[in-house]
Amino acid sequence: MTLRLTNTLSRSKEVFKPLDDRRVSIYCCGVTVYDLCHLGHARSYIVWDVLRRYLCWPGQSDGAYVVKFVQNFTDIDDKILNRAAEQGLAMEQVSERNISAYFQDMDALNILRADAMPRATGCLDGIRDLIAELEHKGAAYSADGDVYFAVMKQAGYGKLSGRDLCEQQEGASGRTTTTEEGRKHHPFDFALWKGAKPGEPSFPSPWGPGRPGWHIECSAMVRQELGDTIDIHLGGADLIFPHHENEIAQSEAASGKPLARYWLHNGMVNVGGEKMSKSLGNFTTIRALLESGVSPMTLRLFVLQAHYRKPLDFTLEGLDAAATGWKGLSAALAVGQTYADSLGWGASAGSALGSAVGPADREWPEELRVSRDRFREAMDDDLNTAAALGELFELARPLRALANRLRIGDVASEAERAMEDRWTLLVELAGVLGLAAEREVVQAAAEGISDESQSGLSDVAIEALVEQRKAAKAARDFASADRLRNELKAQGIDLVDKPGGVTVWLRG
RNA sequence: GGCGGCAUGGCCAAGUGGUAAGGCAGAGGAUUGCAAAUCCUUUACCCCCAGUUCGAAUCUGGGUGCCGCCUCCA
Numbered sequence: 001m002t003l004r005l006t007n008t009l010s011r012s013k014e015v016f017k018p019l020d021d022r023r024v025s026i027y028c029c030g031v032t033v034y035d036l037c038h039l040g041h042a043r044s045y046i047v048w049d050v051l052r053r054y055l056c057w058p059g060q061s062d063g064a065y066v067v068k069f070v071q072n073f074t075d076i077d078d079k080i081l082n083r084a085a086e087q088g089l090a091m092e093q094v095s096e097r098n099i100s101a102y103f104q105d106m107d108a109l110n111i112l113r114a115d116a117m118p119r120a121t122g123c124l125d126g127i128r129d130l131i132a133e134l135e136h137k138g139a140a141y142s143a144d145g146d147v148y149f150a151v152m153k154q155a156g157y158g159k160l161s162g163r164d165l166c167e168q169q170e171g172a173s174g175r176t177t178t179t180e181e182g183r184k185h186h187p188f189d190f191a192l193w194k195g196a197k198p199g200e201p202s203f204p205s206p207w208g209p210g211r212p213g214w215h216i217e218c219s220a221m222v223r224q225e226l227g228d229t230i231d232i233h234l235g236g237a238d239l240i241f242p243h244h245e246n247e248i249a250q251s252e253a254a255s256g257k258p259l260a261r262y263w264l265h266n267g268m269v270n271v272g273g274e275k276m277s278k279s280l281g282n283f284t285t286i287r288a289l290l291e292s293g294v295s296p297m298t299l300r301l302f303v304l305q306a307h308y309r310k311p312l313d314f315t316l317e318g319l320d321a322a323a324t325g326w327k328g329l330s331a332a333l334a335v336g337q338t339y340a341d342s343l344g345w346g347a348s349a350g351s352a353l354g355s356a357v358g359p360a361d362r363e364w365p366e367e368l369r370v371s372r373d374r375f376r377e378a379m380d381d382d383l384n385t386a387a388a389l390g391e392l393f394e395l396a397r398p399l400r401a402l403a404n405r406l407r408i409g410d411v412a413s414e415a416e417r418a419m420e421d422r423w424t425l426l427v428e429l430a431g432v433l434g435l436a437a438e439r440e441v442v443q444a445a446a447e448g449i450s451d452e453s454q455s456g457l458s459d460v461a462i463e464a465l466v467e468q469r470k471a472a473k474a475a476r477d478f479a480s481a482d483r484l485r486n487e488l489k490a491q492g493i494d495l496v497d498k499p500g501g502v503t504v505w506l507r508g
Numbered sequence: 509g510g511c512g513g514c515a516u517g518g519c520c521a522a523g524u525g526g527u528a529a530g531g532c533a534g535a536g537g538a539u540u541g542c543a544a545a546u547c548c549u550u551u552a553c554c555c556c557c558a559g560u561u562c563g564a565a566u567c568u569g570g571g572u573g574c575c576g577c578c579u580c581c582a
Contacts, residue, residue, distance in 0.1 A: 044582035162511045236582030321532035387522050390530035
C-alpha cells in the first residue's frame with residue numbers, strides 16, 4: 001500500500017507521488033494576523049501537522065520523505081489596518097503581537113513550526129515582480145492605481161472550484177455598483193494591487209502607492225520559497241474559492257506550469273451546525289480554551305477523531321469525551337517513563353517522547369506488527385486518523401491498565417513487564433499523530449506517591465490522617481472516616497481503598 | 509439558482525460488496541462500610557423508497573434532511 005490523498009483538483013483519492021523521489025514541497029495557507037487564532041485554525045494546522053509528521057515518518061509505506069513545509073503570515077490586509085486604527089496602533093504592531101500569539105498557541109498544541117514562514121511585508125519585491133509579469137503578459141490590467149487580474153484571459157479558470165465563468169457572470173450581474181466593481185472587466189476579476197486611499201499605509205509600486213491583494217501574496221511566496229510547481233498545497237475548504245482558484249490563475253499565468261500537484265482541504269469546525277468564524281462571532285480562541293483548563297492533547301485528540309475533510313462540530317460534551325479518552329491514552333504513554341525502573345524498561349524511554357520521528361523500523365512481534373500495519377493502512381487511506389486512533393487505543397488498553405495499577409502501588413506481573421515493545425510502538429505511533437504524554441502528566445504521576453513539596457501537608461501528616469481514618473473505620477465510625485477523607489480531598493489528596501483494608505493516598 | 513459534501517448505536521466517529529473499529533456515556537460484575545478511582549464484561553442491521561447482486565451500511569436511481577462555497581475567512 002501507499003499513501004493516497006484526496007485531491008480537490010480531481011475530487012478523488014490519488015496515489016501520492018512527489019515530483020522528486022524523496023523530497024516533498026508543501027505550502028500551507030497561513031493566517032491573516034489581525035486577531036488570535038480560534039479552533040478552526042487549530043484544526044487546520046493540527047491535521048496538516050499530522051500530514052507532515054506522517055510524510056517524515058520512517059515507518060511510512062514509502063519511507064521517510066524530506067519535507068519542506070512553508071506557511072505564510074498575511075500581514076498586509078484591511079482587517080489588520082482596521083484593527084490597528086481601532087487600537088491606535090501601527091499595522092506592524094498588530095501583526096507582531098498576533099504572530100507571537102500564533103507561535104505560542106501552536107507550540108502549545110505541539111504543531112511543528114514550518115521550515116519557512118514568509119510574510120507579505122517581506123515579499124514585496126516578489127509580489128511587485130509577479131504583478132508586473134502578469135501585466136506584461138496581458139493577464140492583468142491596471143485601472144486608476146489598481147491592478148486587476150483578467151480571469152477571462154486565463155484558460156481553465158474555475159478548475160479547482162468547479163465554477164463556470166459564464167453562468168456565474170449572470171448571477172453576479174447585480175453587483176457592479178461600487179467603484180471597484182466598475183473598474184473590473186469581469187465580475188470575477190480580482191485586485192492584485194490596490195491603490196492606497198489617503199492616509200492609509202502604503203508601499204510604493206509602478207502603479208502608484210498601495211498594497212498587494214491577498215491572493216497575489218501567496219502566489220509570490222510560493223514562488224519565492226518553493227518554485228513554480230510544488231507537490232502539495234494545503235488550506236481550509238473555505239479557501240477553495242476564490243483564494244486558491246485565484247492563486248492558481250496567477251501562478252499558472254505567470255509560469256505556464258501547474259502550481260500544485262495535490263490540493264488538500266480540511267473541513268470546517270462548526271458550532272451548533274454552523275461554521276465557526278470571526279464574522280459569525282461564534283468562535284472560541286485556542287488561548288481561551290487552553291486557559292479554561294483543556295489540555296492541548298485533548299484538543300488534538302478531539303480533532304483527530306474525525307476525518308480531516310469532514311465538518312467537525314465543536315461541543316463541550318465532545319471535548320469532555322476527548323478529555324477522558326486522552327486521560328487513558330496519556331496514562332499508557334507515560335507508563336514507560338514513569339515506571340521505567342520498576343519495570344526494568346528504559347532503553348528508549350526519553351528519546352521517543354514527543355519527537356516527530358519515532359525509532360527506526362525494526363522487527364516487531366507478530367501482534368505488534370499487525371497493529372503497526374493497520375495504523376499505516378489507515379493513514380495511507382487519506383489520513384484516516386480516526387481509524388489510526390482506534391489502533392492506538394487498542395494498543396494502549398493493557399498499558400493503561402498497567403499504569404493505573406502501578407499508580408496505586410500494585411506490582412507488575414511477568415506478562416506486564418514484557419510489554420516494553422508494545423509501549424515503544426504506542427509511543428512511536430502516537431508521535432506520528434503529534435500525541436505525547438505532557439510533561440506535567442508524567443511528572444505528576446512520577447511524584448504522586450513520594451512527593452511532599454507541593455501540598456501543604458507533609459507525608460507524615462497525611463499518613464497520620466490516613467491512620468486515623470483507618471481506626472475510625474475499624475470502629476465503624478464511618479462519619480469520622482468520611483470526614484477525614486473529605487478533608488484530605490480538599491487538600492488535593494485522593495484516597496484509594498484497596499482490598500485487604502489497605503489505603504493508598506495520592507496527590508491529585 | 510450554480511458547485512461541492514454529509515446522513516452509521518444515547519453522543520462523537522471509522523468502515524465503499526460478504527453478516528458493523530475505536531472513544532465517551534450507560535449497564536452488569538470485581539473491589540469497598542459507602543463513595544471515588546481502577547480493572548473485567550457488555551449494548552447497532554447503518555435516513556426513506558426502488559433497483560443491481562448469491563449477498564449492500566458499502567453500487568445505481570429517486571426522495572427527505574443537514575452543511576460548506578459562490579463576499580473576508582483555516
